[in-house]
Amino acid sequence: PAGPAGPAGSAQPAAPTPEGGTCEPEATGIETRRALLRRYWPVALLIAALLVGTALVARQPEPGLPLSPASAGPGGTKALVEILRGVGATVEVVDRVPRDGPSENGPDTLLVLVNNLPDPEPLRSFVRDGGTLVIATGSAAVADLRPVGSTAFGFVDSPLARDCDLPALAEAGRVRAPGGVVYEPPAGAVGCYPRAGGSWLIATPSGTGTEIVLGGAAALTNGVIGSADNAVLAMALLAPEDGTRVAVVGPDLRTDAAGNDGQGLLDLLSRSVRLALLQLGIAFLVVVAWRARRLGRPVGEAQQVQLEGSELVTAVGNLLQQTRARRRASQLLRDDLRQGLVQRLGLARDASAEQIGGAASDRTTLPADDVVAALTGPVEPDDAQLVALAQRVEDVRRAVATPPSSPGGVRVR
Template identity: 35%
Template sequence: MVMQAPPTGTGTGGGAGTAAEPSARQVAGRRWRASRGILAALLALALIAVILAALRPSSSAESLDPESPRPEGGRALAAILAQHGTRVDIARSVDPALVSHGPGTTLVVTHSERLTDADLTILRSSQANLVLVQPTPYALYDLAPGIDVTGTTYSDVDAPGCGLQAANLAGPVSFQESFLYEADPGAMQGDSTACYTETDGARLVQVQEPGRTVTVLGSTAPLVNEHLENEGNAALGMNLAGPGAHTVWLMPDLPEPGTAAGGRSLTDLLPFGVKLFFLGLLVAVLLVALWRARRLGPVVAEALPVVVRSAETVEGRARLYRASRARDRAAEALRAGARDRLVPLLGLPRSAAQDPAAAQQIVSAVAGRSTYEEAAVGGALYGPEPVDDAGLLALTDVLDDLERQVRQS
């Protein structure tokens, strides 16, 4: 007789193990589903970081500072003005003495977002010629009524295209990034001249008010060290900031905490990038919350993996009581259980089982339906703690006997 060996891999255990083992694609799919929410949150944070970097302010706290030699400072222009006989005074705050300056003085106002309502009132009363460098809409409304911001633009070189002598002498200017302004003749006190214009507005607007001129400049390039050598930037800066013998360069410090600068609240003073960061952070938190919340659902009742008999539960608790020598708790548990079972048999409300005021009524009723005296029944149902394990066993026997007699009576 010829016998053949069974084929390899036909065993029961091997076949079951191979079928249960997940494939590499299934494992990769589970890992992707588990981690895609975290990856999405990380990508969102990276995108927010890129946007914040793109929206990073182009100027620092020293921007337009006439004492700063940094690229965004104005020290070079202040030195050129001094060399050409113009006295340059630097003001770090708005002093009431500024009101005394007449038309022979030019007041260069920078960082108007730091000015308070009181500062704007003083500047509005001054007779000095004003040069407002990138003023805020609030400062424009107070110091140059009738001139509004219409947008922003960027260009390399622009020709004056106006009749203003200061602009024509300077010629083409490299403004770089600049605000655009538009003058409303009906809302102004004098005639206006717009230079370096585009379709949406002009980069420079000058208004001839009674007793003084107000010039609005939409770019810092003609004043800062970095761009002063480009085209006619230095000439335009000198013609605007130093046409006379005296120039006051106002570089206001930050206002005191709690003081509204320029009529704006603290949230208005926060850079747009900071607001965008907190907005993105809030969106990321909400997305993560929604991603995790979809895992939640209604409570599902599941069968116990192991069914434990009640006798085993009682034995386990009894062993715990015995290991901790908790005869008082064990005795109280036995007595409470006995009272709960006896009270319905006696015709009393179930709440009486744990009511100390009903103790005498329960004892009398049990004694009347058993062979025990009231003192013995009271000691069994409400007595002191057993002194040892033997006393606990004796108490168990008495309670069982009481319950048996009450049931049979």
């Protein structure tokens, strides 16, 4: 049943529970926490997936410089040096291009892991003197090569087939070269291991020697040289005969600022770092699209009018309902009605119920007995009688407040 109205209004108290009290606030807190979990669990799942993906893709920093002949990490080339020495080659790691060529007791084969030399003339001279120059990464010294694609087949770095007639590569049928590029073979050159309209290996004769340019040094690193026929390819290019003298120019070759080969900051980032940044960018866009404001037609929303003292009235009604103080509620309703009628009708504060009923009947269409019944009401009402009393008090108050000239006087029910 509805509760009584207090002196400042007629707000209804909250419905009681079967035990006679209102609902506990803990239920609302539990529902709020559940709503928050349902709302934010996709974000938490996305963050967890990003962390797991980054941990799987990212790699630990390798000891030493990448491609360094002294590094035993996956990106080093120490295994290449050991393989060449194992087949009888004399390997020397140098920090600059040797001045002596093959005809002057210099190396027979020169491997440049990263060609960032500002002046290619020493390399050209080495080739003209009959040496074999192998450039793993960087610009060619003799040929003018144009990259036309990559070794990746979609998102997969599959092995490359030889598909050329160079006798030295007869045993190296397949090569795995992840992250490499392919070049368009120029006139007079031989291209091997083709893909995407280009070749990963370009052999260009010059003078009495040969320049061999690879589309990347990854095939010669410790982590990849054991794949496919990579080791066979390295031996065929660098040490085709027992006793071959090989000079390896490491990646820490000191050059001036002009030899940076146009590399920028992004070129220095590893593939795993770029993938992690891409994942973060995609996650940011997903969160923005999910949480962005949807601009649409404005919808009008009527604001509730806050009445002064309405919270107090509601609180008093709830307290009376929880304590089942029906007698106290009935007394408050009658006293409030008596005070309002005495002030409006101009009667004494100690006027009897009959005097107030007669005065109200003279000025309105209300019967005097109905006003007296509202003022005297049941002293110990039940829930139904308390609701009926509250309705009767409201009808009397409304009828007395209506001017006599206004049509439609209120009939007390």
